[in-house]
Amino acid sequence: MERDVIGWSGLAASLTFVLLAVALTGRHRLGLSRGIGVAVGRSLVQMAVVGTALVPIVDPDTPLLWSWAWVLAIVGFAAVTTARRAPAVPGLVWVALAANALVGATGLSVIFGLGILELSGRTLVPVAGMIIGNSMKAAVVGAARMAESVADHRPEIEAGLALGMTTRAASKRLVRSSLRTAISPQVEQTAALGIVFLPGAMTGLILAGAEPLEAVRTQLALMYVILAGVVMAATTTGLGTLARLTTPDARVLPLDRVA
Amino acid sequence: MSALFEFDDVSLRKQDMVVLDRVTVSIPGRGVTVVIGASGAGKSSLLRCCNRLEAPTGGIVRFHGEDLSTLPPLAHRRCVAMVFQAPTPFPGTVLDNLRAVTPDLDIDTGAELLARVGLDPAKLERSADSLSGGEAQRMVVARALTTDPEVLLADEATSALDATATTRLEELARTFAHGGMPVVWVTHDLHQMRRLADQLVVMRSGRVLWSGAGDDGEADAAIELALCDPPAVDDAYKPQQPIDRNAPDRNDNN
Numbered sequence: 001m002e003r004d005v006i007g008w009s010g011l012a013a014s015l016t017f018v019l020l021a022v023a024l025t026g027r028h029r030l031g032l033s034r035g036i037g038v039a040v041g042r043s044l045v046q047m048a049v050v051g052t053a054l055v056p057i058v059d060p061d062t063p064l065l066w067s068w069a070w071v072l073a074i075v076g077f078a079a080v081t082t083a084r085r086a087p088a089v090p091g092l093v094w095v096a097l098a099a100n101a102l103v104g105a106t107g108l109s110v111i112f113g114l115g116i117l118e119l120s121g122r123t124l125v126p127v128a129g130m131i132i133g134n135s136m137k138a139a140v141v142g143a144a145r146m147a148e149s150v151a152d153h154r155p156e157i158e159a160g161l162a163l164g165m166t167t168r169a170a171s172k173r174l175v176r177s178s179l180r181t182a183i184s185p186q187v188e189q190t191a192a193l194g195i196v197f198l199p200g201a202m203t204g205l206i207l208a209g210a211e212p213l214e215a216v217r218t219q220l221a222l223m224y225v226i227l228a229g230v231v232m233a234a235t236t237t238g239l240g241t242l243a244r245l246t247t248p249d250a251r252v253l254p255l256d257r258v259a
Numbered sequence: 260m261s262a263l264f265e266f267d268d269v270s271l272r273k274q275d276m277v278v279l280d281r282v283t284v285s286i287p288g289r290g291v292t293v294v295i296g297a298s299g300a301g302k303s304s305l306l307r308c309c310n311r312l313e314a315p316t317g318g319i320v321r322f323h324g325e326d327l328s329t330l331p332p333l334a335h336r337r338c339v340a341m342v343f344q345a346p347t348p349f350p351g352t353v354l355d356n357l358r359a360v361t362p363d364l365d366i367d368t369g370a371e372l373l374a375r376v377g378l379d380p381a382k383l384e385r386s387a388d389s390l391s392g393g394e395a396q397r398m399v400v401a402r403a404l405t406t407d408p409e410v411l412l413a414d415e416a417t418s419a420l421d422a423t424a425t426t427r428l429e430e431l432a433r434t435f436a437h438g439g440m441p442v443v444w445v446t447h448d449l450h451q452m453r454r455l456a457d458q459l460v461v462m463r464s465g466r467v468l469w470s471g472a473g474d475d476g477e478a479d480a481a482i483e484l485a486l487c488d489p490p491a492v493d494d495a496y497k498p499q500q501p502i503d504r505n506a507p508d509r510n511d512n513n
Binding site: 155156158159160161162163164165166173247249250251252254 | 273274310311312313314332333334336337340341343345347349350359360399402403405406
């Protein structure tokens, strides 16, 4: 089968749809036209840089070590991004780093250790990006929701602590709510897979000429790993955030900047 | 009798603000000790130090002579019940609330606890959210009693309640004190202080201005300073009136 490759003219054509989005936001005075322009511009530059940098990385002659270095960079950037979204949580970057590293290590172990995909630069970097990228989104929501919950429901938590409850027991309801908020979108996405949308990896493989069933198997394997990764990342980051906002002797730290 | 709580040169800083400034005071293990002061005087922080919701940044808080920082916090908090400004019912029924830290609590004991705080035991199966503010606060007191505490700490516990509910909670505090369970009661309300206080701790700007039985002129001067400068929250403040614990307006909420 001949591969369908989007050329520069095709990319430019896709931007006409963005013009429609800008016109729509302008018509309703949403104040997002500039933001959309910046986002499109940044994505063009970032993807051009990443694409160019990936060429030597995924080259079969390049040592795999460089791909692993790229994966480490993904883990680091994901941790910094998560920490930035909940700046009031002290030391969140270390929690997020541990969460992303955990998800990356277990996810990649499953994908490559069980032989689901063959380990190479061409597979390692994009698979790591998909797993950690999705986990990062859940980690951001988990950390931010947990921080907001602790700030908003401090009296409820302290009422429990004052009775002699542990921190986890006193914040059980809030932990459950925060983690469900962080994890539920990925559960919904997995449930709607193939019906509502065709995910990126599958679409990419089909566009690249792969058989649809082969693409489906690859996508499903990735989605299951991503689902597990999201749960691990949200749980680790959410509970880590709670631990960072409380003390070992079960006190809640001041949270003025969160509220 | 030795002091229940002793604050020895205790300081507390929060985000570069001095909340307690080298506080040295004793709280006896009997009667009702009222901690009075204007907003921001540090009285709630003093109370929170008593059950370790706050940890001093300087000095030592002792409980029965033992350094609080060396005691297991969760076990200590079960000895030192605390009720907050707004009622904090947990989701579920009243019985669920009473079982929050005592899951084996039987229905009869739950009913006895409700009766002890003046609530109809039939409310055990009611949703805690359906209680009025005063009922919810008394349920919170009943919930605090499930751990069989040695002392009750009340942090502006009537500020969200109407006059009737306030009177009932004050009567409950007096009942506890007469029954041998000391109460430490934080308020900015001078009338409430008169109705309740066996002992006083008068605070201003994170410091203790005066402490003791509160039946002399020094106490009056300290209260005047604590409540009037900055201006008192309580409009009905009468600085020239002496403290009279047996005043006939004990239940007067105006």
